[in-house]
Amino acid sequence: MAKLKLIVSTASLFCTRIEWALKLKGLEYELIVEDFKQGKSELLLKSNPVHKKVPVLLDDGVAIAESKVILEYIDEKWKGGDFCPLLPQEPYDRAQARFWAQFADEKCVFGVWGACCAEDGQEKEKAVETALESFAYLEKQIEGKKFFGGEKIGYLDLVAGWIPHFLGVLEEAGGMKIIDAERFPSLHEWAQNFNEVPLIKECLPPRDMLLNYITASLSKLRSLAANKP
Amino acid sequence: MAKLKLIVSTASLFCTRIEWALKLKGLEYELIVEDFKQGKSELLLKSNPVHKKVPVLLDDGVAIAESKVILEYIDEKWKGGDFCPLLPQEPYDRAQARFWAQFADEKCVFGVWGACCAEDGQEKEKAVETALESFAYLEKQIEGKKFFGGEKIGYLDLVAGWIPHFLGVLEEAGGMKIIDAERFPSLHEWAQNFNEVPLIKECLPPRDMLLNYITASLSKLRSLAANKP
Known part of the structure; x- marks a missing residue:
């Protein structure tokens, strides 16, 4: 399985919630930290061309943006078995x-x-x-x-x-x-x-x-x- | 099954999308039309005390507000069998x-x-x-x-x-x-x-x-x- 990558900035509460979700699911990931003082990276602009904002989750070639959308994605992709659910069931x-x-x-x-x-x-x-x-x-x-x-x-x-x-x-x-x-x-x-x-x-x-x-x-x-x- | 009720106003695009979803699922529902010229109804204020806005779906004693939240609720509650899915599967x-x-x-x-x-x-x-x-x-x-x-x-x-x-x-x-x-x-x-x-x-x-x-x-x-x- 290709490693997950998460594009973040260092002081974003919207990014931290995604890190927590990945850790709760027990998933390995690589952090890619944007340095906005240097402008936005090519990778960020390519991965989230609409909003050009962090966080963006890169999963095996696809990019998912918007933090609550990413949380739902993580919960739906890694579910059942040992994966703890994030959203309730009912x-x-x-x-x-x-x-x-x-x-x-x-x-x-x-x-x-x-x-x-x-x-x-x-x-x-x-x-x-x-x-x-x-x-x-x-x-x-x-x-x-x-x-x-x-x-x-x-x-x-x-x-x-x-x-x-x-x-x-x-x-x-x-x-x-x-x-x-x-x-x-x-x-x-x-x-x-x-x-x-x-x-x-x-x-x-x-x-x-x-x-x-x-x-x-x-x-x-x-x-x-x-x-x- | 208690009949679904949908609180709407007559010219709200956020309400119409819920009516479509209910019809696509083949669900019976009763429309309760707010007349904002008369102020907001007791039922609306009780059902959506936070935002006090339409649409609100009333399903057997519980109230669900915010149109995209309601759409997901409808899709999750009435799924499988003859119910057509609203969201994609993957x-x-x-x-x-x-x-x-x-x-x-x-x-x-x-x-x-x-x-x-x-x-x-x-x-x-x-x-x-x-x-x-x-x-x-x-x-x-x-x-x-x-x-x-x-x-x-x-x-x-x-x-x-x-x-x-x-x-x-x-x-x-x-x-x-x-x-x-x-x-x-x-x-x-x-x-x-x-x-x-x-x-x-x-x-x-x-x-x-x-x-x-x-x-x-x-x-x-x-x-x-x-x-x-």
């Missing part, structure tokens, strides 16, 4: 997992990023408030469960899995607070359960590197916004 | 269908809507140009095929299925032209194939009603924009 549970995964990306990831980028003051407060409302929905989903997937890590845990590690860094870079144990006790406990799993920890980018990267991205965005005509 | 083909469905919604639906809403002149030209670029990708996907799903209508046909009927109305309301036989011959041919299928036609909202609805929505949006502080 259609309704699968629909719920997909619904909340879409919600977590559209509302929580982009909600937090919006709050990060917002100007201090009223704009920031409003953006934080919007993000808090979204996290309150996720809090309800995890109440009384160890993982979103039940007793084991599943698809939705992987999609929401940026929260335990990346969110704190985004909060620090953006000068705001979203999650604490008091406001979101169940999400907080889930985050601790999640971070205790060794293969989850293995794929996390170092905190300092992540903070530098996000801080630099924010500065760049702000200076672009300030220089807008 | 993991890579499924990933491709999901990738392009996401693209068609994010880039084509919202691209066309953006072009509709854009001010005449440079803003409109730029928005139309962006939409054209997105449709050029879809054109490549359908080249040489009868349907996106191959010989039969599948998941991606349903997601892109607004193009043959709704797009012309959006073009008229928005004062622009996106699709013609010369620029996009394969999409044009596909649109004709698609519209010839009787069950597809059955669910389409009347053109006049659709045009009135879209024109009214655009006027409302423009007057809101004009009155912004």
Whole structure:
């Protein structure tokens, strides 16, 4: 079997979720790390000509892009036997997992990023408030469960899995607070359960590197916004 | 078996795709039509408290929201035997269908809507140009095929299925032209194939009603924009 290849960048929460999935399935893979300071590689542009974004999974000559699409692909291609399932088995549970995964990306990831980028003051407060409302929905989903997937890590845990590690860094870079144990006790406990799993920890980018990267991205965005005509 | 219920509004392309899927599967269902002029119904607010949007499928006491999530649910719950599959069978083909469905919604639906809403002149030209670029990708996907799903209508046909009927109305309301036989011959041919299928036609909202609805929505949006502080 040709080895799987995964094109990533070093600080992308969308890439980390794919690494976790590959490890959960027990699959060998080679990481190809893009260095965006040098521009985008030929391989990336060829493999994902539409969006030109990481992650891209290369499997024996074919390329699959978009992180939630890749997760489903991995779950469908390597299933049964010793392969742990990522999505639940029942259609309704699968629909719920997909619904909340879409919600977590559209509302929580982009909600937090919006709050990060917002100007201090009223704009920031409003953006934080919007993000808090979204996290309150996720809090309800995890109440009384160890993982979103039940007793084991599943698809939705992987999609929401940026929260335990990346969110704190985004909060620090953006000068705001979203999650604490008091406001979101169940999400907080889930985050601790999640971070205790060794293969989850293995794929996390170092905190300092992540903070530098996000801080630099924010500065760049702000200076672009300030220089807008 | 409890009858399926589908909460819809009269002019929503996201609702029509679910009706098509239910008909393709040969399932009986009851339509519950929201009248947004009267506000949102209790049933809708209870069934989709997160987004408060149609379509919502009610299946024996559970509610499923978000149109692409509903399509996957329908395909997973009613499969095998006489039920025609919506998604392809092979993991890579499924990933491709999901990738392009996401693209068609994010880039084509919202691209066309953006072009509709854009001010005449440079803003409109730029928005139309962006939409054209997105449709050029879809054109490549359908080249040489009868349907996106191959010989039969599948998941991606349903997601892109607004193009043959709704797009012309959006073009008229928005004062622009996106699709013609010369620029996009394969999409044009596909649109004709698609519209010839009787069950597809059955669910389409009347053109006049659709045009009135879209024109009214655009006027409302423009007057809101004009009155912004």
